[in-house]
Amino acid sequence: MDQIQNMKKEYAQMVEKISPKSNLLRDCARAFWVGGVICTIGQLINNIIKSFGYNKDEASMLTTIVLVFLGILLTGLNIYSSLGKYAGAGSIVPITGFANSMVSPAIEYKKEGYVFGVGSRMFTIAGPVIVYGLTASVVVGIIHYFMK
Amino acid sequence: MAKHIGKQSIKFDLPPSIISAASTVGSKEGKGPLGTYFDVVLQDPLWGEDSWEKAESKLVQKTIERVIQKANLTPEDIQYIFAGDLLNQLTASTFGLRSFDIPFFGLFGACSTMGESMALGAMTIDGGFANYVVAEASSHFCGSEKQFRFPLELGTQRPLTASWTVTGSGAVILGKNGPGPYITYITPGKIIDLGIKDPMNMGAAMAPAAADTIINHFQDTGRTPKDYDLIITGDLGSVGKELALELVKKSGYDIESIFSDCGVEIFDAATQDTHAGGSGCGCSAVTFAGYLYKEMQNNKWSRILFIPTGALMSPGSTQQGESIPSIAHAVAIENKWA
Numbered sequence: 061m062d063q064i065q066n067m068k069k070e071y072a073q074m075v076e077k078i079s080p081k082s083n084l085l086r087d088c089a090r091a092f093w094v095g096g097v098i099c100t101i102g103q104l105i106n107n108i109i110k111s112f113g114y115n116k117d118e119a120s121m122l123t124t125i126v127l128v129f130l131g132i133l134l135t136g137l138n139i140y141s142s143l144g145k146y147a148g149a150g151s152i153v154p155i156t157g158f159a160n161s162m163v164s165p166a167i168e169y170k171k172e173g174y175v176f177g178v179g180s181r182m183f184t185i186a187g188p189v190i191v192y193g194l195t196a197s198v199v200v201g202i203i204h205y206f207m208k
Numbered sequence: 209m210a211k212h213i214g215k216q217s218i219k220f221d222l223p224p225s226i227i228s229a230a231s232t233v234g235s236k237e238g239k240g241p242l243g244t245y246f247d248v249v250l251q252d253p254l255w256g257e258d259s260w261e262k263a264e265s266k267l268v269q270k271t272i273e274r275v276i277q278k279a280n281l282t283p284e285d286i287q288y289i290f291a292g293d294l295l296n297q298l299t300a301s302t303f304g305l306r307s308f309d310i311p312f313f314g315l316f317g318a319c320s321t322m323g324e325s326m327a328l329g330a331m332t333i334d335g336g337f338a339n340y341v342v343a344e345a346s347s348h349f350c351g352s353e354k355q356f357r358f359p360l361e362l363g364t365q366r367p368l369t370a371s372w373t374v375t376g377s378g379a380v381i382l383g384k385n386g387p388g389p390y391i392t393y394i395t396p397g398k399i400i401d402l403g404i405k406d407p408m409n410m411g412a413a414m415a416p417a418a419a420d421t422i423i424n425h426f427q428d429t430g431r432t433p434k435d436y437d438l439i440i441t442g443d444l445g446s447v448g449k450e451l452a453l454e455l456v457k458k459s460g461y462d463i464e465s466i467f468s469d470c471g472v473e474i475f476d477a478a479t480q481d482t483h484a485g486g487s488g489c490g491c492s493a494v495t496f497a498g499y500l501y502k503e504m505q506n507n508k509w510s511r512i513l514f515i516p517t518g519a520l521m522s523p524g525s526t527q528q529g530e531s532i533p534s535i536a537h538a539v540a541i542e543n544k545w546a
Contacts, residue, residue, distance in 0.1 A: 068403035075404065075412040078450050080368040087365075135361050144363020151363050164361035168354055171259040185362065 091150035094143070098154045102127055124155060131159025136167070161185040214428025217395040223545045224333035225386025227340070229497035230275035232267050234349065234375030237486075237494065240475045245498035246376075247274060253350055253375060260351035261299060264377075268293070268304030268346050271377040275342060275497075279381045286310050286381070287338035290329050292321035293346045293489055294373075295355060300346055310342075318518030319414075319443050320397070321345040322378060322493040323537030326514075327394040329382045330539070339384055345516075346377035347488030356407075356523055369409035371445045371471060371487035372480075378493025380501070389504045393540035395425035399520065401533035407521060411448020411471075411484055413532035414517040418444055419455035421515060421536040426461055429540075433463045437509035440500065441536065442492035442516030443471035445484030470495035470516075492516035500541075510543040 106123040114122065134140040140160045144151045151157050165184050169177035183190070211219045231246045238249030248270070257263045268291065276283055289308065292315035293300040305312055317324040325343035332338045350360060352373040358364055382391065400417040407413075418441045426432060433439070444452055449469045456463055470492045471485030496514060503509065517536040526532070 071402045071416065072404075074451060074454060075409070078454075079409060079412060079447050082365075082368055135363075138361065140363045141361050145365055147363075148365045157363060160361070160363050164359035164363075167361055168359040171261075185358070 087148055090146060091148045093150070094147035095150035095153060098127075098151065098156055102154070127155050128159045131156035132163050135160045135163040140164075158186060158189060161189070214424070216398065216424055217393055217428035218331065219393050219429070220330060220334045220391065222334055222384070223390035223392045223542075224330045224382045224384065226389050226391065226501065226541070227381045227383045227386045228275050228279035229378070229380045229501040230271050230278055231378045231494040231497040232271045232274070232376060233490070233494050233498075236349070236372075236480060237374055237376055237474060240480060242474055242495065242499045245502055246494060247271075247498070250375070253348075260348050260354060261295060262303070264293065264295065264300035264346055264348040264351050265304035267348065267375075267377040268301055268344065269307065271346070271379045272305070272308070272342055272344055275344075275379040275381055279340075279383075281340060281381070283308055283310060286340050286342055288313060288329075288332060289342045289344070290315055290325035290332075291342070291344040291346075291379075292316055292325065294318065294352050300348070300351070301344075304346075317489075317516070317535060317537065318520050319347075319487055319489050319491060320516040320518030320535050320537050321489040322496060323442065323514065323516035323539055324396075326380065326382070326391065326539050327396055327537050329380075330391040330394060333382050333384055341382050342379055343382060344377060344379035345489035345493040347373050347375065347490035349373045349375045349488075352488060366483060367408045368483050369406070369411065369445075369447050371410060371443060371484045372475060372482040373488035374443075374474060374486045374491040374494065376488075376490035376494040378490060378495070378497035380497060388545075389501070389541050389543050390545050391539055392542050392545050393425070393429055393538075395421055395428060395538040395540075397421040397536040397538070399533045399535050401531055403531045405526065405529070405531045407519075407526045407532065409447065409484075410487060410519045410532065410534075411443075411445035412451055413448075413519050413521075414444055414534040414536065415448040415451035416455060417534035418448070418452045418515055418517045418536040419459075421538045422452075422456050422463070422513070423459045423461065425513065425538045425540075433461055433466060436466055436511050436513050438500075438512040439463050439467050440473075440495075440512060440514055441467075441469045441471075442518070443485065443487040444469045444517055445471045445487065446477065447484050448517075473499065489516075489518075504541065504543060507543065512541050514539045514541055
């Protein structure tokens with residue numbers, strides 16, 4: 061038993077040594093600037109919408125709609141996947157990434173029909189985000205309520 | 209009759225001949241370093257069908273039709289088909305083969321399936337159970353991503369240790385008589401698991417299985433690296449290849465000068481963005497049926513050891529925290545036998 065554990069440990073070290081690592085600094089830098097640009101574009105859109113006379117809440121909602129639309133469009137045009145390859149978290153984290161995570165399986169699973177394919181599989185990637193995001197906001201809301 | 213030798217190998221007294229080979233690949237493989245060796249290169253990954261799965265079935269069907277034609281045979285001459293793929297319940301193979309009236313053995317060895325099909329096919333011929341058999345394996349990049357990984361349009365990154373599933377089907381026909389090359393020995397592999405859990409580094413998961421089969425092959429047959437012109441694994445990729453080399457060296461066999469890997473040969477990592485290399489059942493199958501078979505006929509090598517390698521996991525097993533057991537089947541192929 062011990063011999064096998066030793067073999068596994070030794071092999072794990074060999075693998076660690078030989079496997080190429082990605083350039084963390086370069087990847088973080090790329091995520092930073094692309095994520096920043098996406099958010100800046102979002103802010104720009106927000107300002108433009110406000111200039112049409114919408115209040116803060118309405119402008120936020122409309123900005124979200126526009127960004128989600130852009131995420132969907134770029135996914136459908138086969139551009140978002142290339143952006144994601146370059147930017148990683150920079151394009152996954154903003155709401156455009158959320159749109160991409162719902163539209164890409166919707167495209168993929170169309171072959172299995174609209175109910176079991178598109179309808180249910182659309183949530184394979186985004187599902188956890190929705191579940192745990194909502195749960196977190198409920199918890200925060202409760203804490204906020206009691207702290208008030 | 210064949211003889212069982214050593215722990216796990218078989219020596220064929222009447223080595224079956226590989227009578228013909230055929231390969232169909234996708235456009236990425238066609239643009240790779242081995243592009244000119246393949247019979248058909250598809251530009252449309254769907255091949256006119258309406259799903260990846262149906263496209264892969266068409267790949268299987270057309271490739272097997274072609275390999276039978278190339279041997280100047282008809283489907284009536286073939287006694288058995290040994291074939292497999294990566295899709296759930298082997299649907300690519302079963303749906304692709306339902307139009308043939310030929311008894312079918314469906315195989316699952318993950319990416320080692322070509323080794324498994326050729327080994328079982330050779331045993332069937334040498335045992336006198338058939339005159340001609342087909343051995344085939346296939347995979348499809350899009351179908352495989354859909355089943356094992358992520359939707360194609362998802363904006364994620366792949367680590368440098370990840371591999372690229374080959375879109376392709378490779379088939380051979382084995383027969384009792386023929387001009388060769390011949391299958392002289394097989395060393396079917398055992399399931400080997402050294403605890404690697406990362407499905408994005410399958411080369412590391414499979415290297416111990418490849419090493420174990422290579423070492424046992426040498427020990428069972430009494431052969432050494434000097435007896436081969438080429439030892440080529442299925443899809444260890446650049447990372448797995450280095451690891452396997454080290455593991456085999458530790459057991460006293462230095463195969464560095466003659467060692468290669470189909471996953472490393474089939475794509476140009478520098479220009480095709482395939483990271484560690486090609487993978488999938490199709491990788492070893494098309495590399496053999498296209499490149500290795502043709503160059504053996506050109507006498508570039510006269511004795512090779514072909515070792516397709518497979519990672520035996522499912523999407524669910526890795527999610528449950530399991531490691532990735534692997535397997536490698538060795539097939540010795542020679543232009544002449546004594």
